[in-house]
Amino acid sequence: MSYFQITDKIRELSEQAMSDIEQQFKLIDKTAQTNTEKVLAAFQRHNVSDTCFAPTSGYGYNDKGREVMDLVFADTMSSQYALVRTGFVNGTHAITNALFAALRPGQTLLAATGLPYDTLHGVIGLTGNYRGSLKDYDMSYSQVDLLECGTPDIDAIVETVREGGIGAVLIQRSRGYSSRRAVTVKEIGEICKAVKAVDSSVNIFVDNCYGEFVEAIEPGDVGVDIFAGSLIKGPGGGLAPRGGYICGREDLVDAAAYRLTSPGIGGDSGASPEGYRLYFQGLFMAPHTVAQALKTAVFCARLLELLGYKTFPKFDEFRSDIVQVVQFGEPSALERFCRGIQKGAPVDSYVTPIPSDMPGYDYPVIMAAGAFVQGATIELSADGPMREPYNAYLQGGLTFESGKLGIMLAAGLLDSR
C-alpha cells in the first residue's frame, strides 16, 4: 500500500541506498547505545524524579527541575558545570553569553576553524556595528582558516597564540553554511592541547551546535573550557520547546550566568512556569533522536549521490555533526529539493518555501521546515543560502522513517524534469 506518489525509479534507488548504508546504520546504533547509557546513568545518579517536573513561579528559588537539569546535563556532557536555560532564545544567545564569559575587554578572540557561523558575525562585530557586540566592548577578532583538506591548521593557531593577546579560541564543530567538513572531537582535543601548551590561560570555547551525541565523546571529554549549543537541535531530543545550554568550567559557566541574569544572581534564579519535564524527556530521547537524524542524513547522501549529485560528507564518511550538504550548482534544483522536503513534513506540508531575507544572514535563504517546534532543526529541515554553489544543508528527522520519506519526495521532485 502506498500513500504518496513516488515513482518506481525512486523506490528502487531507495532500496539500493538502504542496502548500501547498512554498515553506517550499525555504527550509528552503536553510538546511540553508548550515549543512551551515559544519559541514563546521569539521570539515575542525580535522582531525577517526578518532583523535578513541577512548575515554579516568581524568583524560582529552589527550582528543582532547573537545578537537577544542570547537574544531569553537565554529567552527560562530561563537564564540571552546566547552565541549561529555557530563557536562551536560541543557540546564538547561549554562544554569546559563553563568549562574554570566555573573553575579557582588551583581549582577542581567535576563530580557529575559519569564519564562524553567520549569526555570530554581528555578535563579534564583523557586521552591523551593534551596541553590545564583542567589538563594542573592545574585544577584537582574528581568524585562522582550516587547511585545504578541512583539518585545523594547528601550526598557524599556535603561532597566533604565541604572538599574545588571545583571550579565547573559538572552535566551531559543525560545518554551518559551508562545504567544509565537521571538526571531530578528537581534533578539538588536539587544538586544546596545542594551545594550552603555549598559554594555559587561553580559554577554549566550542560552538557545539549540531554536534551533540553524534560521537560517543563530547568537547568536555577533551579539555575544552566552555561550550554551548541550542536545545531545539540535538540535545533537546525534539521535545524541548526552546532554550540553550552552556557547559564547562565552573568559573566560566558562573560568569556566563552573571551575564544572562545579573552579577551576583547568576544561575540560582529563574522560574519555569511550565516545568522542565519536556527538557528531561528530550534529553533522555536525544541520543536516539540524533541517531534518527544521522540515519536520515546518510540515506540522503547515498540516494542523492545515486541521482548524480555531489554530497558532503559522503555516505560512508566519519561524522561529527548531523548536517548533510547536497551541492546543486544552480538555484532551481535547490528550490525543488527544499520544496520536496517541505512536502514530507507533518506540519505545514502544504506551503511552498521561497527564498527570503532572514535576520542574521547577509543573503536570501530558502528554508524548508515543517516542524512542531518553530525552526527546530532536529526536525527534518533544509536550508539553502541562495548563492554559489547552491548547497542545500539538510538536517534532522525525528524518526528515520519520516526522514526517509521526505528525502524520497524531494528526490522525486528533482527527478521529475
Ligand SMILES: *Cc1c(COP(=O)(O)O)cnc(C)c1O
Ligand atoms: C544553529 C547554529 C548556531 C546558532 O543558531 P541559532 O539559530 O541561533 O540557534 C550557531 N552555530 C552553528 C554551527 C549552528 O549550527
